[in-house]
Amino acid sequence: MKQYDIALLGGDIRNAYMIPYFLKKEYKVICYGTQTIPLKEKELLTYAETWQEAVEKSDCIIGGIPFFKNGTVFFKENLPDLKQNDLYLCLEKGQTLFGGVIPRDFIALCDKKEVNCYDFMADETLAIFNAVATAEGTILEALKHQTTNIQGSKSLILGYGRCGKILAEKLKGMNADVTVCSQCETELAYAEAFGFHPLPFYHLKEKIHKYEYIYNTIPSVILKKDILAQISNDALIIDIASGLGGVDYASAEKLGLRAYHCLGLPGKYAPKISAKKLVDFVIHKIE
Numbered sequence: 083m084k085q086y087d088i089a090l091l092g093g094d095i096r097n098a099y100m101i102p103y104f105l106k107k108e109y110k111v112i113c114y115g116t117q118t119i120p121l122k123e124k125e126l127l128t129y130a131e132t133w134q135e136a137v138e139k140s141d142c143i144i145g146g147i148p149f150f151k152n153g154t155v156f157f158k159e160n161l162p163d164l165k166q167n168d169l170y171l172c173l174e175k176g177q178t179l180f181g182g183v184i185p186r187d188f189i190a191l192c193d194k195k196e197v198n199c200y201d202f203m204a205d206e207t208l209a210i211f212n213a214v215a216t217a218e219g220t221i222l223e224a225l226k227h228q229t230t231n232i233q234g235s236k237s238l239i240l241g242y243g244r245c246g247k248i249l250a251e252k253l254k255g256m257n258a259d260v261t262v263c264s265q266c267e268t269e270l271a272y273a274e275a276f277g278f279h280p281l282p283f284y285h286l287k288e289k290i291h292k293y294e295y296i297y298n299t300i301p302s303v304i305l306k307k308d309i310l311a312q313i314s315n316d317a318l319i320i321d322i323a324s325g326l327g328g329v330d331y332a333s334a335e336k337l338g339l340r341a342y343h344c345l346g347l348p349g350k351y352a353p354k355i356s357a358k359k360l361v362d363f364v365i366h367k368i369e
Contacts, residue, residue, distance in 0.1 A: 086112040086128070088364075089136040092157040092164075093146025093181075094349035095119070099357030100144065100364075101127060107365065112136050115157040133164050137172045142368055144360075147182025147202055147212075147349070148324075173197045180364055183324065200367055202360060211359050212348055213244040217252050219347025220245075220322050224295055227342060228318045233257040236292055238281070241299035242269035245322060249297060250278055261293070287312055294318070298328040305341075307333040320344055 088104050090097050092115040104111050105123045112128045114136040121127065130136035133155075137143055146156045155164040170191055173179065178198040192199040202208050224232065237258040239246050246262065246269075253260050254277065262273035263281040270280035281289060283304075290296070291312050298305060301323040310333050313319070319334070319341035321327040327343045334341040348356045 084139055084141045086110045086140040089140035089143045090116045091143055091145050092155050094158050094346050095353040096349045096357045097146055099354045100361050103361040115159050115161050117158055142178045145181030149181025149184050213248045215348035215352040216245050217249040219351040220320055223344045224320050235294045237295040238293040239297045242273050246299045298323055300328045301325050303328055303330055305329045310334050310337055
């Protein structure tokens with residue numbers, strides 16, 4: 083039996099906000115590379131000196147969303163890189179690991195070692211909640227960087243997946259004039275059915291000059307130089323796609339366009355409620 087129930091390993095402020103929820107449930111918690119928040123129960127919490135101490139002494143390890151960035155564990159703190167393989171070698175049979183966007187090859191390796199592995203973003207309920215928090219954060223980012231109202235604005239959403247759907251509805255609720263662009267005919271049909279203007283991707287280049295707000299949710303570079311060149315200089319691009327995003331940022335800068343890659347919005351704008359949702363998920367799985 084391990085000394086600690088839970089090890090929190092890196093992540094953004096959401097991981098820090100998980101701590102009081104676990105402590106209230108009387109779980110023993112150890113942290114490494116986790117951001118700090120004011121805690122009444124500070125004496126019940128241990129900070130590990132090394133990541134090995136946190137991992138080796140705990141039954142359950144919780145990373146951030148994403149768990150890894152560029153093959154290393156995601157730390158907000160300025161810490162030495164912890165490579166994906168080094169973490170794997172330290173894991174033991176019977177341990178449980180949680181995190182977001184965990185690579186499939188890492189999960190497969192954990193399965194061979196009989197380490198239980200749960201991806202937060204593979205759970206539909208959590209993914210939908212995350213999309214809601216992301217959509218609200220996206221609107222806040224847009225308002226921060228633009229000098230006009232969302233009401234009445236010509237707003238374009240690229241992609242109509244979870245985030246695209248929820249963002250479209252929230253913008254519609256703010257009386258924006260919303261267009262959805264997609265390569266998928268089914269997505270466009272759904273968008274039109276819900277009262278949005280459909281825009282097939284092959285018409286994007288000729289139509290994109292009309293839009294004041296452009297929101298990208300597609301995780302591949304679709305806003306390339308030739309399309310960016312057609313965008314109005316007054317337009318704002320908010321890119322919430324994972325990974326490297328969906329914008330050719332070098333070209334956007336040369337063209338003088340305002341393009342912002344906004345990641346981790348739930349952790350930025352809704353960390354406390356996001357943490358509670360994640361804790362509930364973890365407790366449900368381990369109990």
